[in-house]
Amino acid sequence: MKILLATVYHYPHTGGLSVHVATLKAGLEARGHEVDVLSFSDIPEFEQKAKVRGPGFLMNKLSKGKGFVYGLKARKKMLQKLMEQVKHKNYDIVNAQEVYATFAALDAGMPVVSTVHGYLTYEALSAGNILKDSPEERFLMEEEVKAYRSTRAIITVDTRIKEYVEREAGVSGTAIRNFINVDDFRPDTENKAAYRQKHGVPADAPVFFVPRRLTKKNGVIYPILSLPAVLEKYPNAQLIYAGTGEAMEEMKRLIAERKIENNVTLLGAIPHHVIKEYYALADVALVPSVHSAGVEEATSISALEAMGSGQPLIACAVGGLKEIVDHNVDGLLVEEKNVEELSAAMIELLDHPEKGQELAKRARAKIEAEYSHLAAAEKYEEIYLGAK
Structure with missing residues (x-):
């Protein structure tokens, strides 16, 4: 199969999601598949600053959370544009790594399954990116539900997230616990x-x-x-x-x-x-x-x-x-x-x-x-x- 792994965040970067993508890519390639990765890192640096970081920073100064939501939407549009540019490669499936990568693939008209690594809305609250009981909190939860109901299949990285998706969106997913490259990480x-x-x-x-x-x-x-x-x-x-x-x-x-x-x-x-x-x-x-x-x-x-x-x-x-x-x-x-x-x-x-x-x-x-x-x-x- 020809598989596209997609994320609205940087790749590679420090963090579990990036490690997950790299390790999954290695495993799929070892099984004979052709795998590409498309991410926010494929956007020129000046565009990242001019269209996402700069406006988002200013919007957050005016109202906490607005810049965060704006940033996710902007990243989605930019990733969608990249997907449309590579659509001619005829990928069998896009594996979106979060809600807004799912939306990018859907709007680009590409077949998509979604991996859910966590709780978008709750994690934004925990990190202080949005405020409790704010319009941004309600909006992000609505977006989560919409994405989970629109994708062709849901994969979660543990059973609690699987239960969360089913509870919030009424969608049954498949829990595949995280994994590592056992050849890379070994006693030394x-x-x-x-x-x-x-x-x-x-x-x-x-x-x-x-x-x-x-x-x-x-x-x-x-x-x-x-x-x-x-x-x-x-x-x-x-x-x-x-x-x-x-x-x-x-x-x-x-x-x-x-x-x-x-x-x-x-x-x-x-x-x-x-x-x-x-x-x-x-x-x-x-x-x-x-x-x-x-x-x-x-x-x-x-x-x-x-x-x-x-x-x-x-x-x-x-x-x-x-x-x-x-x-x-x-x-x-x-x-x-x-x-x-x-x-x-x-x-x-x-x-x-x-x-x-x-x-x-x-x-x-x-x-x-x-x-x-x-x-x-x-x-x-x-x-x-x-x-x-």
């Missing part, structure tokens, strides 16, 4: 010392790695709040974040207030291939997601990558994380926002590295058996064939 501990030297990480420091976009629902402040208790026993412990987002300033403030600047590193956005090196140099990976404005973590790609990379994982018991982590078997689950419980789990894995190694070993086996990109691609293929 033999290079741990070399990676630490390369990235300037002390050779003897216990390292906690948080590969998370810095946004409220990802709970990124809680490792900072939990670290002081860890430092009482392990004063040279390091907490390293990879990601960007609107929570950055709050995190910097919390770090300064606790005087732990020497123990916390905010890397910002780093390339995905470099993320693998940080998994390898770390001792423990943290995925501290929380409920926020009705949003909860789906099948976290970060958690899957950590488990595939052979690192012991501590995650919060919310959303899809409860589906992929079996507590005390292949990872540790802690109560969300519970600073003391997270601190205790961090200390436990430093006190008992052999336990962490055993958890990591079982986690890798689970990833190979249940979360391979090749197995997921086969499931997507079946849906594409049924929707042609």
Whole structure:
């Protein structure tokens, strides 16, 4: 088949959606399909600024949320134009990665199935992009329902999102949990010392790695709040974040207030291939997601990558994380926002590295058996064939 993966956001970029697209593309191509990606990155930079970012910024200054909605509509129009330009390639199916990519394909007259990665309206509320009980909130929910009812098939990345789509739009979808390239993300501990030297990480420091976009629902402040208790026993412990987002300033403030600047590193956005090196140099990976404005973590790609990379994982018991982590078997689950419980789990894995190694070993086996990109691609293929 000829398949077009489409998103109104940038590709590639830091974040789970971009990783999902790249990994799905690799899996489908391994199965013999021809796969292209069309994204906002294919729009010239000057057009992005002149037609989306600039006007959206000004509109938000006048009324919170209006610029956000305007930006989504503008991205849709621009993506639709790109689709019309490649329509002659006769794609068998377009797999839209969100609501407005779905609208772009529909208006371009192309056959489309939609992957739902999250909750558009609730996530916009959680991130502060729109206001609660505003016209923008009502409009976005109406747009979600319209998209879910108009596409040929719905794929969701966990069962909770499947239930959400069915509840809000009355449409039954297929839940295919997120997945990773099991060949890319695999244990690499033999290079741990070399990676630490390369990235300037002390050779003897216990390292906690948080590969998370810095946004409220990802709970990124809680490792900072939990670290002081860890430092009482392990004063040279390091907490390293990879990601960007609107929570950055709050995190910097919390770090300064606790005087732990020497123990916390905010890397910002780093390339995905470099993320693998940080998994390898770390001792423990943290995925501290929380409920926020009705949003909860789906099948976290970060958690899957950590488990595939052979690192012991501590995650919060919310959303899809409860589906992929079996507590005390292949990872540790802690109560969300519970600073003391997270601190205790961090200390436990430093006190008992052999336990962490055993958890990591079982986690890798689970990833190979249940979360391979090749197995997921086969499931997507079946849906594409049924929707042609």
